Amino acid sequence: MDGSGLSLEVRIAIMTVVLVILAILLSVAFVALAVGAEMWGMLAGVPVAILGGVLVLVGRRRRLASDGGRIGVSVLGGVLVVGSTWVAFMTNNAIIA
Secondary structure: OOOOOOOOHHHHHHHHHOOOOOOOHHHHHHHHHHOOOHHHHHHHHHHHHHHHHHHHHHHHHHHHHOOOOOOHHHHHHHHHHHHHHHHHHHHHHHHHH
């Protein structure tokens, strides 16, 4: 152990759950903003967030199947989940301008 009390696998599992929940919540929020506030550019973030959540799950399964392999796919998924906010707001700003 590294002193934190949680093993690497437990931390990765927790982060997987957090990122998938975040992807779902962001997708719902983007749709709600698009419909409620007529910010139609926000819809661009929905597929990015969903793709990111799927990649996080795929990366987790690949890591478990390879007995502790690399987590590159999960990292890419996490970047997409977080980056979906940037995509949504930048697309919305481009439509408004």
